[in-house]
Amino acid sequence: MDDLIIAGRRFTSRLLVGTGKFASNAVMAEAIAATGCEIVTVALRRVDIDNPGDDMLAHIDRDKYLLLPNTSGARDAEEAVRLARLARAAGCEPWVKLEVTPDPYYLLPDPIETLKAAEILVKEGFIVLPYINADPVLAKRLQEVGTATVMPLGAPIGTNRGLRTREQVAIIIEQAIVPVVVDAGLGAPSHAAEAMELGADAVLVNTALAVAAHPARMAAAFKKGVEAGREGYLAGLGEERRQAEASSPLTGFLRN
């Protein structure tokens, strides 16, 4: 079985889904179902995590999906850690998508505060999935402190611009010893396929579904994109050929 394994837990789907920006919670629930995903991330600042009657939470079947609380909106490590603890205290599993985004415009993650928060949360027993810029050294520093994945962005969040960080993400994938989940910026099923073909373990999408004319149809399309990309990766892509380069033979001496 080609399962995705994060912190020892198996998932058959390699698509993770965010819950922001949907026209309604009903539309969101329909889109989530169409992705076939098993991990759904929810911004702690958007829900009343203590309240079982919270309308967004009520639309997410906790038996079917792993609810992955995220710390979106946290400006520094301290805020992120506080939010994560609140979620756990409210009965969530100790999983957290760590987002520390002091810049309110592009919502780019703060590498220093993210590393600090990750270290604290890992020590407290959280399974930490950090959202990061596509920085291979940061990815290594995070896996060293014990994060369960790294989640490099493909492009600034919400931009739908695709895998603009391809070169850096490729290095992260090459060197990582934890699953690599490409998060943010993927705007089309082909973008998801590209990330998976490159060898990403999974992708996370949100805006692309939420702003589509038909979110559930787009969700189904992403599901196929992820599966196609993964299949292509496993099947061993035939790479583009470089022009054969004529030059003086380097192995001629073996025949003399």
Place this chain on the structure above:
Amino acid sequence: MTFLEELEKYNYDDVLARIEAKTPQEVERALAAERLHPEELMALLSPAAAAYLEPMAQRAHRTTVQRFGRTILLYAPLYLSNECSNGCLYCGFNAHNKVPRRTLTLDEVEAEARVLHEQGFRHLLLVTGEHARAIDNDALAAAVRRIRPLFSSVSIEVYPMEEAGYRQMVEAGVDGLTVYQETYDRRLYAEMHPFGRKRDFDWRLLTPERGGAAGLRRIGIGALLGLGQFRAEAFFIGLHALHLSKHFWRSLVSISFPRIRPADGGFAPLHPIADPDFVQLICALRLLLPDAGLVLSTRESARLRDHLMLLGVTQMSAGSCTAPGGYAGEEQSTRQFAIDDDRTPAEVGRMIRSQGYEAVWKDWDGAFLDKAAS
């Protein structure tokens, strides 16, 4: 996860069979791949890849020039002692060999070091056998302290230590560790190492990881080529290097390619490696590891070294003597193995320049690790 756990996932004979079954199509795909995975490494090590040696060499050359430029780093080995309590069947220092034994005094070490310094070397590799009474960690650290003002980089190729031992070495001024597994085939390993501490396969296998954990900046690995089946050995070397570079990502991994040479004791290679196979192995590992240092010693002939320089090799020794005291003194009788390329360091330097490459004598500085200096 340690490399031991990773190695356990493979069966040696099975790996060899898979490599031998690779097809030309698989070789072509591996040659075109931007990044190589273990399956593709198998393809490039296969008999089918022999027909693709020239394109492999061209790509290895391009990759190496792109990552390293046209440079060859020169280093010299300094043998501190040939006393050894191990019984490695292939080694001239084997405890059973009736050869004169010698352990240099600190003054003798310094005399050797001065000769090498005078020749221009700034990268030094200290070598010993494994014999607790001849040389222990404290003695080695003392030797390092004595000679380190003369060199910018000091590496060790000695008996495996605990992590604490490597920390002590780092403090004394060592920045690199070289340790060969000799063979990744457990059965053969047991046969080749009938007694002594070295008999413990797992202890040796995890040595580079202990060195990496202690903060050594360069980690050199390799297999003694001619012992096991070279295709499988090269595959495991590649896996080992990948593992080390992922888990000890602050350290630069290098690979050496020691081919068995005649040694005192008269051991003949079990699986001799012909030159074309040797070239294929080097090119395949270069394609797997674009940034790894690839090291070639004076065991190889001058002619082969001159050509291999262009195919991925980035470091060479020159003018080496494999007997303790052999640089400053006359004694040559207790060498570990015979060398082939007997040109002087200056001659090797000239050869490198004549091929349009730069001979690099210094590519490190002791100040990086010298906490006392700041």
